[in-house]
Amino acid sequence: MxxxxxxxxxxxxxxxxxxxxxxxxxxxxxxxxxxxxxxxxRWAEVKDWYLTLSHHGWLTPSWPQEWGGMGLTQSKxxxxxxxxxxxxxxxxxxxxxxxxxxxxxxRGTDEQRRNFLPKILSGEHTWxxxxxxxxxxxxxxxxxxxxxxxxxxxxxxxxKIWTSVAFDATHMFALxxxxxxxxxxxxxxFVMIDMRQPGVTVRPILNIAGHEELCEVxxxxxxxxxxxxxxxxxxxxxxxxxxxxxxxxxxGSPRQSMxxxxxxxxxxxxxxKMDDPAFVDKLTQVTxxxxxxxxxxxxxxxxxxxxxxxxxxxSVLKIWATETSQRVTELMVEAAGDLGALSGDVDINxxxxxxxxxxxxxxxFTIYGGSSQVQRNILAKNVLDLPL
Numbered sequence: 001m002x003x004x005x006x007x008x009x010x011x012x013x014x015x016x017x018x019x020x021x022x023x024x025x026x027x028x029x030x031x032x033x034x035x036x037x038x039x040x041x042r043w044a045e046v047k048d049w050y051l052t053l054s055h056h057g058w059l060t061p062s063w064p065q066e067w068g069g070m071g072l073t074q075s076k077x078x079x080x081x082x083x084x085x086x087x088x089x090x091x092x093x094x095x096x097x098x099x100x101x102x103x104x105x106x107r108g109t110d111e112q113r114r115n116f117l118p119k120i121l122s123g124e125h126t127w128x129x130x131x132x133x134x135x136x137x138x139x140x141x142x143x144x145x146x147x148x149x150x151x152x153x154x155x156x157x158x159x160k161i162w163t164s165v166a167f168d169a170t171h172m173f174a175l176x177x178x179x180x181x182x183x184x185x186x187x188x189x190f191v192m193i194d195m196r197q198p199g200v201t202v203r204p205i206l207n208i209a210g211h212e213e214l215c216e217v218x219x220x221x222x223x224x225x226x227x228x229x230x231x232x233x234x235x236x237x238x239x240x241x242x243x244x245x246x247x248x249x250x251x252g253s254p255r256q257s258m259x260x261x262x263x264x265x266x267x268x269x270x271x272x273k274m275d276d277p278a279f280v281d282k283l284t285q286v287t288x289x290x291x292x293x294x295x296x297x298x299x300x301x302x303x304x305x306x307x308x309x310x311x312x313x314x315s316v317l318k319i320w321a322t323e324t325s326q327r328v329t330e331l332m333v334e335a336a337g338d339l340g341a342l343s344g345d346v347d348i349n350x351x352x353x354x355x356x357x358x359x360x361x362x363x364x365f366t367i368y369g370g371s372s373q374v375q376r377n378i379l380a381k382n383v384l385d386l387p388l
Contacts (some may be wrong), residue, residue, distance in 0.1 A: 005369060011073050012034040019079045025058060026087035035088035036259075038357045043126055043168035046090050048207065053092075054121050060097055067105055068121045078301050085255045096120040100173045100192070107239060108230055116192070130160040130174030130193070130217060131240070132293050137162070138374045140175070141184040141237065145219065147191065149226060154178075154191055156222045166202045166215035169195055179234050187206035190236035191220070192228040192266035210343075211358040251369040252317030254294040257325035260358055263292050264332045267355065270348040273335050282331055289324045296320055314374040316366050322365035323372065329359040 010018060010231050031049050034041060053059040061080040063069020072080060079152075104112050119125040136143040145158025156176055166172070172193045181188030195202070196247045203219040231239040264283070296317050333340035336355045345352040366372040380386040 004328060010076060017080055018076050019083060019132050022080055022083040022085070025056070026083055026089060028057070029053075030089045034090040037090050038354050038361075039209075039211050040165065041090045043093050043165070046092055047123060048088065050092050050123050059121060060101065062102060062135065063105060063117075066097065067101075067117050081253075085253070090144055093126040093165060095129050095164075095169075095173075096125060096171075099129065100127050103173075103230060103239070103243055107242065109227075110287075111227065112192075112230070125171050126169050128163050128166040128169035128172050128195075128215075130163060130172040132162045133159060134161050138371055140240075141188070143175055143177060143188065145174065145176050146336075147189065149178075153223045154224050154226060154229070156191070156193065156219045156224065158219050160217040160219070161215075162205070163202075163211060163215045163217050164220055165278065166217050167204055167212070171195060171326045173230075174238055175236055178236075181262055182234070187234050188236040188240075189233055190230045190239040192230065193222060193224045200224075201211065207361075208363055209357050234254075250319040251365070252293075252297055252300070253323075254290060254297050254321055256365065257290045257293055257321060257328055260325055260328040260362070261287060263353065263358060264328055264335070266351060267332055267348065267353050268278045268335055270351040270353065273336060278288070278333060286324070286328050286331055289327065293321045293324045296318075312378050315370070315378045318369060319366075319372050319375050320360075325365055326362050329362045333359050343378070 011166050013021070029049075029052055034045065034049065050059070057068075057070060060067075060069040061072045061077050063071070065071040065376065070080075097120065101117060104116055116125065120127070130145075131140055131143075133143050133145060143158075144154065145160065146157045147154040149155075153261075154176070156174075159178070160166075160172075163172070172195055174193055175188050176191055176192055177187055178189040181187070193200075195217075199220040199222040201220070203218075204212040205214040205216060207213050213223065230236075264286075268274050268279065268283065300314060300317055332355055336346070339346050340355050340359075343356050345354050368380075377388060381388055
């Protein structure tokens, strides 16, 4: 592996050569004790891996070279992500890498880029997303967290909820209401907040599997400079939408359903279910569903590879992939019988298999990134032209 190659060299390679290099890099560097975790790791666990990626210049494949990224084309970004997922690498604190970093590169000021981007790369700043609120989930534009300008600062009061890994974040990017006199989408601004100040309270929420991952965040007279606003005052809704460009294609990846299918087959072999024709029929059906989801993903991925864009129809991918992954884990619990109700690794004829956690974890897939109901409304209105 040419580990010392300049980032300028990556796009000169064909995709398959780059895939070989990426697979080799991850095989050599991913911490083996953190591969294929059945939970989201804490920052302290993955910080060294984060810094390893940063040191070798492999942390931000989509960022331009001038800001410390690899500057990859869309096709190579896809290869990078596929090999990263295949390696079983743990999930990082990625809101800075995947969301606020690219947003600042595209829409931030020079001062914002100089101030924030190097600190994301170094791990000095870790980020969370402050969007959802107790009364503003799928209807995000109904958010109530308010910000008023006092001198050269915003004073912010309100509450955010379902904020992933906020307990490990130093900063939050958030949508706040800055004008209550206009229609709800028009009175929102996009701001960046330092969470290491008085008035910020973070309370973890146990997820359905009993792990701390989500949080509620209370903001009580929290301050942030007006200079930390991205875009113009009251135009944050458009800024937030810019973050959603490729979110649904990533959430539509077949990786999770493929991983669940491997676990299901392992369980079936251990339980002797492969001799049951009724089970084999169900297994065949979900296998075909997973292959269909992978085929749909590849179609959208090919659009990305060729530099194209897609519209509202990408919601189909998100629905298909997430609901398919749930069906696979449901069959896994069914196949395990009474053992499917046990938490943690279960010994089945010498095979240690965690049956319940994937089933519980995958319940969230059809909610985050826009629930299946919201996705279907998007398709009905914008693709099928149906009245809502």
